[in-house]
Amino acid sequence: MAEPTKETRKLEKIRILGELERGLDDVDKVLATGKTDIELDFSACTFISVDGLEWLEEFLLRADSLKSSVKFVNVQSPVYKVFKVAHIDSLMRACGSPSQDAQGLVC
Amino acid sequence: MTVSSEQELMLTQRANHLVRQARLAAAVFTQYSQEKVDKIVRAMTAAAIENAGKLALMAHQETRMGVTEDKILKNLVASEFLYHQIKDKRSVGVTREFPDLNMVEVAEPMGVIFALAPVTNPTSTVIFKSICCAKTRNTVIFSAHLMAAESSNYAAKIMYEAALAAGAPKGFITWVDKSSRLRRTSELLMSHPEVDLIFATGGTQMVKAAYSSGKPALGVGPGNTPVYVHKSANVLSAAMDIIISKTFDNGTECPSEQTLVIDREVSEQLLNEFKRLGCHLCTQEEVEKVSDLIIDSRSGGINYKLVGQPANLIADQAGLNITQPIKMLLCPLNGELRHHKLAIEKLMPVLGYVIVDSVNEGINKALDINYAGGTGHTAGIFCEDDDVIERFSDAINAGRIIVNSPASIGGLGGVYNHLNTTLSFGCGTGGGNITTDNVGIKNLINFKRVPRRRNYVISFQTTKNIYINPGSIDHLKSLKCQSAFIITSRSASRRGHLAQVTERLPQDCHVDVFSDMGPEPDFAMIQRVVAAMRHSQPDTVIALGGGSVLDAAKIVRLFYDYPELKISEIAVNFLDFHHRMIEFPKDMKTQLVAIPTTSGTGSEVTPFAVLKDGHRKISLIDECLLPDVAIIDAHLTRSLPPDITGDTAFDALTHALEALVSTFSSDYTDGLALEALRLIFESLPETLKNPNNVLYRHKLHNAATLAGMAIGNASVGVNHALAHALGARFDIPHGRANGAFLLSTIEYNAQIPSKFVSIPCYPLWVADRKYARAAQFIGLTVEPIEGETEEAKGLRLVHKLRQAVYDLAKLAKQPLSIAELGIPLETYMAAIPELTEIAFSDMSIRTNPRYTLAPEVAQLFANAYTPRERP
Ligand SMILES: [Fe+2]
Numbered sequence: 005m006a007e008p009t010k011e012t013r014k015l016e017k018i019r020i021l022g023e024l025e026r027g028l029d030d031v032d033k034v035l036a037t038g039k040t041d042i043e044l045d046f047s048a049c050t051f052i053s054v055d056g057l058e059w060l061e062e063f064l065l066r067a068d069s070l071k072s073s074v075k076f077v078n079v080q081s082p083v084y085k086v087f088k089v090a091h092i093d094s095l096m097r098a099c100g101s102p103s104q105d106a107q108g109l110v111c
Numbered sequence: 112m113t114v115s116s117e118q119e120l121m122l123t124q125r126a127n128h129l130v131r132q133a134r135l136a137a138a139v140f141t142q143y144s145q146e147k148v149d150k151i152v153r154a155m156t157a158a159a160i161e162n163a164g165k166l167a168l169m170a171h172q173e174t175r176m177g178v179t180e181d182k183i184l185k186n187l188v189a190s191e192f193l194y195h196q197i198k199d200k201r202s203v204g205v206t207r208e209f210p211d212l213n214m215v216e217v218a219e220p221m222g223v224i225f226a227l228a229p230v231t232n233p234t235s236t237v238i239f240k241s242i243c244c245a246k247t248r249n250t251v252i253f254s255a256h257l258m259a260a261e262s263s264n265y266a267a268k269i270m271y272e273a274a275l276a277a278g279a280p281k282g283f284i285t286w287v288d289k290s291s292r293l294r295r296t297s298e299l300l301m302s303h304p305e306v307d308l309i310f311a312t313g314g315t316q317m318v319k320a321a322y323s324s325g326k327p328a329l330g331v332g333p334g335n336t337p338v339y340v341h342k343s344a345n346v347l348s349a350a351m352d353i354i355i356s357k358t359f360d361n362g363t364e365c366p367s368e369q370t371l372v373i374d375r376e377v378s379e380q381l382l383n384e385f386k387r388l389g390c391h392l393c394t395q396e397e398v399e400k401v402s403d404l405i406i407d408s409r410s411g412g413i414n415y416k417l418v419g420q421p422a423n424l425i426a427d428q429a430g431l432n433i434t435q436p437i438k439m440l441l442c443p444l445n446g447e448l449r450h451h452k453l454a455i456e457k458l459m460p461v462l463g464y465v466i467v468d469s470v471n472e473g474i475n476k477a478l479d480i481n482y483a484g485g486t487g488h489t490a491g492i493f494c495e496d497d498d499v500i501e502r503f504s505d506a507i508n509a510g511r512i513i514v515n516s517p518a519s520i521g522g523l524g525g526v527y528n529h530l531n532t533t534l535s536f537g538c539g540t541g542g543g544n545i546t547t548d549n550v551g552i553k554n555l556i557n558f559k560r561v562p563r564r565r566n567y568v569i570s571f572q573t574t575k576n577i578y579i580n581p582g583s584i585d586h587l588k589s590l591k592c593q594s595a596f597i598i599t600s601r602s603a604s605r606r607g608h609l610a611q612v613t614e615r616l617p618q619d620c621h622v623d624v625f626s627d628m629g630p631e632p633d634f635a636m637i638q639r640v641v642a643a644m645r646h647s648q649p650d651t652v653i654a655l656g657g658g659s660v661l662d663a664a665k666i667v668r669l670f671y672d673y674p675e676l677k678i679s680e681i682a683v684n685f686l687d688f689h690h691r692m693i694e695f696p697k698d699m700k701t702q703l704v705a706i707p708t709t710s711g712t713g714s715e716v717t718p719f720a721v722l723k724d725g726h727r728k729i730s731l732i733d734e735c736l737l738p739d740v741a742i743i744d745a746h747l748t749r750s751l752p753p754d755i756t757g758d759t760a761f762d763a764l765t766h767a768l769e770a771l772v773s774t775f776s777s778d779y780t781d782g783l784a785l786e787a788l789r790l791i792f793e794s795l796p797e798t799l800k801n802p803n804n805v806l807y808r809h810k811l812h813n814a815a816t817l818a819g820m821a822i823g824n825a826s827v828g829v830n831h832a833l834a835h836a837l838g839a840r841f842d843i844p845h846g847r848a849n850g851a852f853l854l855s856t857i858e859y860n861a862q863i864p865s866k867f868v869s870i871p872c873y874p875l876w877v878a879d880r881k882y883a884r885a886a887q888f889i890g891l892t893v894e895p896i897e898g899e900t901e902e903a904k905g906l907r908l909v910h911k912l913r914q915a916v917y918d919l920a921k922l923a924k925q926p927l928s929i930a931e932l933g934i935p936l937e938t939y940m941a942a943i944p945e946l947t948e949i950a951f952s953d954m955s956i957r958t959n960p961r962y963t964l965a966p967e968v969a970q971l972f973a974n975a976y977t978p979r980e981r982p
Contacts, residue, residue, distance in 0.1 A: 051142055054135045054281040082142050089222065090138035091305065 015041045020049040024056035027063070035063065040072050044098075047078035052086050057095075064094040074098050122292055126299040132282030133223040133250040134305050139280040140220060140248040145203040151245045151277040152194065158273030159190030159238045159266075166234035166269070169262040174230055176419030177360035185232060185360065185523070185534075189239035192525040193532040197552055202246050206558065213565055219557040220248040222307035225300050227321070229313040231363040231419065231458065232534055233259030234266040236312055239534040241270035241284055247555040252306070253286040254297040256313065260289035301326070308555075312535040322543070329550055331535055332542015334365040335456040335485025336518050337477035339503055340381060341470070341494035342374035344515070349493035350384035353462070356517030358438050362459040363419040366489035366511065366522025366536060369456050370444065370463035372476045378466045382441070391426065391437045398442045402452045404429040405461060413457060422460040448479050455484055470499055474506045481507050487541025491518035510538055510547030524549045567872040571779045572734055573820045574705070574716045577741045579813060581805050584706065584744040587615035587653075592702065594621040596649035598640060598664045600628045600656045603708055606750050612655055612706065623647040628656065631723040632663045634678050640667045641674070651702040654738070657759070658712030658845070661705050662720040665736040672700045678722075682729040684954060695733035705738035708747045710812040711759025711846055713766060713819015715741035721835075728839050730954050737823075743816050745809035753799055756811075757923035758846035760795045763787065763815040764916070765849040769828040770821035772860055772881050773958040774873035780825040781881075783817045785888045790814035792889045792915065796922055829963050830856040832953035833971060836946045841934055850925045851932060852975050854913050854982060857882060859971060861909045864961035878960035883908035891915060913982040929976045936976060943972045 016034050034040060052060075067074045076098045079087070087095045159166075167182035201207070207216040224244060228236040237253055244251040255263030264286045271284035287296045297317075301309055301324040309328040311321035318330040340349050357368045373381055386392055393401060405414050405425065417425055422440055426433045431440075439460035444451045453463045467473040481490060490509040494500050504512050511530060513521035524530030533549035541547075548554055578586045595616055599609055604626045613622055625640050644652075644667065652671070654664030670676060673696050685691030705715035714720075715738055720731045748756075770776060771784040794810035801807065833856070834848035843851075861879045868876075883905035891911040893904060920927050929939055947969040950956065956963050 052139065054132075054139050057135050057139065085141050086138045088138075089141055090135055 013039055013041050015043060017043045017045060019045040019047065022048065023051040023053070024049055024060075025051075025053045026055045027059035031063065035067055035070065035072060038070055038072070042067065042072060042074045044074065044076050045078050046076055046080060046083055049080065049083055052083050057086070057090055057092070060098075061092055061094060064098055068094075075100070118292070119295075122296050123299055125287075126296055126303055129252050129285045129287065129300065130223060130303050130305045132285050133252050136250040136280040136282040137220065137222045137248075137307075140250060140283065143203065143248055145201060147278060148203055148246060148248060149198065151274050151279045152198070152242055154273045154277035155242050155245055155270050156190045156194040158269055159186060159242070162266075162269050163187050163190065166238075166262060166266050169265060170233045170259060173262045174233065174259050174419070176231060177363045178358075181360035182235065184520075185235035186238055188520075188523050188526060188532060189235040189534055190242065192523075193239060193242055193551075196525055196532050197242075197246055200246075200552065202552055202556060203248065206556070213563040215561045217559040217561055218247070219559050221555055221557055222249060223305055224249045224251045224308045224310050224555070225303075225306045226251050226253050226310040227297075227313040227317050228253055228255045228259070228263045230256035230259045231360075231365075232312075233263040236534045237263050237266035238270060239532075240310060240312075241267065241274070243552050243555055245274055245279060245283070246552050249308075249555055250280070250283045251285075251310075252300060253284070254293070254300065255286065255289070257289070257293050260287075260293060264289060310535070310550075310555075318543070329535065329537070329546070329554055330542075330544050331365075331550075332487050332538030332544055333456060333484050334369070334488035334536070334538075335454075335480055335483055336366055336369045336489045336491060336509075337372055337480035337485075337507070338368045338370070338491035338518060339372045339473050339477050339494070340374060340377060341473065341492065341496060341499050342376040343495040343499070344377065344493035345495070346377045346380045347384055348515070350381055350388060352493070352515070352517045354385070354388055354390065354438055356519040356521070357462050358422075358460050359517070359519045361419040361421055362439075362457065362461070364519035364522070365456070365458065366513070367458075367517075367519035368462055368491060369485070370454060370465065370480045372473050372480070373464055373466050374473060375466050375468050382464075385441055389436065389438045391422070391431075391433055391440050393431070393440055393442045395443070395445060397429070397431050397440075398444075398453070400429040400431060401425070401440060401442055401461060405457060405459065406452050406455075411452070411455075413455065418458045420459055425459060425461060448476055449483070454480060470502065474503055477503065477507055481509065485509070487538030487544065487547060488536060489513065489518055489522050491516075491521070508539075508541045510536060510542075511549065522549075565871055569775065569777050569872060571777070571824050572718065572737065573823055574738050574741045576739065577716065577743060577816070579743045579816075581745045581809050583742050584611060584615060584747070586740070586742055587612060587704075588617065590616065590620075590651070590704065590740075592617065592620050592651040594647060594649040595623070595651045595653050596644050596647055597622065597624045597626075597653045597655060598628055598660060598667060599624065599626045599654075600630075600660050601626060603656045603660070606708070608655055608706075608708055608747055611747075612653060621647070621649075623649065628660045628663055630657075630659050632659060633723045637663060637666050637670060637722070641670045644671050649701065651704060653704045653706065655706045655708065657707065657709040658714045658762075661707060661712065661714035661738075662722070664703065664705070665714070665720040665738070666722060666731060668699065668701050668703050669696075669731075669736065672696065678729075681733075682722075682731060684952070695735045697735070699735055699739075702740070703738040704740040704742065706742045706744070706747065707812075707815070709751060709755060709759040710745075710748055710808070710815040711762040713763065713815050713817075713822065715743070716816055716819040717823035719823070723839070726839050727949060728835050732954070741816065743812055745805050745812040748808050748812055749803055749805060751802070753802065754924070756798060756802070757795070757925050758844050758850075759815070760791055760798075760811060760846070760923065761850040761853070761920070761925050762846035763811075763818045764791050764919070765830055765834070765846075765853060766818035766822045766827060767791065767814075768853070768857065768882075768885070769830055769955075769959075770818065770825040771885055772878040772960045773822075773825040773828055774868050774870050774960055775958050776821075776825040776881075780821040783821040784825070785885060787814045787818035787821065788885055789889050790817070792919065795919060799923060826958040827955045828856070828860070828959035829950075829956050829961070829968070829971070831955035832950040832959075832963075833946075833968070833975070835953050835955065836949040837929070837972075839949070840942055840946060841932070843932055847926060847932065850920055850927060851929055852971065853916055853920075854927055854979055855971055855974050857909065857913050857916070858982075859967070860959065860961050861906065862961075865967070866962035866964060868960065868962045873960070876960060879905050879909060882912055886912040886915070889915065910982060917979065917981050927979045930978050939976060940973070943969055946972055
């Protein structure tokens, strides 16, 4: 059986700096170029607001529809705790957690 | 899709939207610092104070209940007073520290709170709950009473905007909009999986629904406040306070007075004062009219249309002919109080009263009211007699018992007293709640306890005065003593020891002797000796003999000094000395001088005493058993036959080895145990060769005492547990019984345990290393092997130690197995289950470095039978 041909995809690594208070245009632009896997580095992200959370969730949705994969890396524990309490499954999956449909946000 | 299912879907979406906002805000809130939170709380409080009047007016206009001016006060209590109480409280991170307990508390928010606001307090409740939620980093979804939704929701909006401007997360406060579907939306929210807590303040129905949701809920219960006016009360002040309280917001406050219980001695004065201050005292006929109006004849409950209405309106509607303005209606509740229609909660300025003739009757009548639908809520008392207040508080079941102040404003907390400010009155189980608290911020935090490992205090105690060289028996010449009682054995007197003691005691000292102490005394024997001592009234007990005599003398002295003690009570087992339930006396009255004539138990310096109890041995352990003086004079051991010399030396050897590896061992006991070991290995062979050589007898005698000090503080281990069981069952001398297990238990304890011992003072299992150290300390060595680990080398040293023990035993003709003790195999094997049970419950096993499982105990017994080869 022949090996499936692997598409070569670009991997963009982006660092989120400081407080994530709203959507980040640069990151949106990278996604818009298509065929890109994105790694969001949270090592320097110190705070995340409700708008920031909503943007991340929506960003993941868009990436999914564009078949781009998004990975969150180096998430610091205060922000990781926000993801945990938020009960948003897509955020947890981006952090590498298995899907927890049964416990996901039901609203 | 039908209209109703379409509507239901819409409501579900609405509920989901509210919860989603709250959920995200709750997540974001977890990042907030105390400073950020306090800034938000401050801004919200300021906004509430600024809008207190406006909100009160709105509430009154919307509900047509209560009094606007009083609602302003409630709004201010819910903001200004609350703020004063909580502003400096920590609600983020470490909230409390308990340095003595080595523990801290850390706050975790509860998350999304669904909160109800009642019609009686539509705005103050919202202010109160919003500020509490901000302080605790929770988010809140409000559901107002339909009849008060506009004012409640406006209050929520004001609080939210102020919070948001101060940096609170978006969506931190939300509310269910006023609509005919408000009730249904609330139901959906109550059972919504993303709601973490229901904070239910409202009618019984809503509280019940909250509890039925299956979620954690903070509820409230119904009230029915009895207030007792005792004859000692300041009557005029009481009258004014009661009027203030009962008319507050036209009686809508649920802690407010419902029925007064008045001592006859002050009833006339009190009622006259009420009248003078503008209250109406109803006649019996008027009471009937008022009852007919305010009580729903079908349900027996209150007519809700009259809640919070002014007294004149009620009087008019009841058909009372009152023209002048009145503050409230006072109704005598004549006849059987428990059946009186008005003996219930009346959230309006209608107050019942009864007159009583004693404190007992007063409390009983108050209980009648309290238990007529108000358990757990509030009660009041006006009284200057602390005993009566205490009796009242003891009897009445109420979360807050307000003394000498208005019950309603008093119940709110912070104004008349130091209760927590609240708009939510926990009623405990009496009202179907989990707490009787004035519910507040502390009920809205998940407190995480962070206990550090406890600091374990290890101490060292031993006999205070020890005379340690050959000839030191001469110390008796200068012993401070008027009357001595010598306890000894026949062999000691035979060997001349008794005479050596009596001839050295001061001339003027009266001496009595009990020389019949057997080898294994029981409690009956102890009682005999105590009885003998009662005759001679000694100030000093001199114990002269081996371990049994010394142990017996310790117990004799204890019961002589404290005859009220019960042996069954002080012999209770314990897991940890620091926590044991029994208490021994602190000070002993009679001096105890211990003079050992064998070199074995070390009893002269230990806080232990063992007593025979049938086939078992019971151990007493306490510092008060320590002798005051020990005389370690090796001359007394010179006539000891070789077998007893060997037996007792093997007891001392076992003490040293077990204390060394004990979980309670310390640097102090280690030093003693190691030196005791070294002395035994050095002096026992020499002593056996040369029994009269006092130099080696002296070393051996000291070794036993040093090992005694070690076990006196570190205790022993599994070997002793096995030996105690065996010795009691087959009458084997203690030292011999120890020797029979020694090779097995060293091997057993040097292996990595199948189960570790859980005791805080033993953080690291080191038994193997300690045995290796003991081997080196007594001069044993192993040839180095290249590349060998320390652990492997250690095990070779342990092996060497076991060889040395074997060689010493052979030299001293000490048995190293059960077979050598002459016990038939079958008898022994049949006894193992019983032996195992006894050994397993022996206190000695508790300090063994390896957690000794019952099957392992049985195995140790079984393995000990066959005679040993040299390891
Ligand atoms: Fe012993």
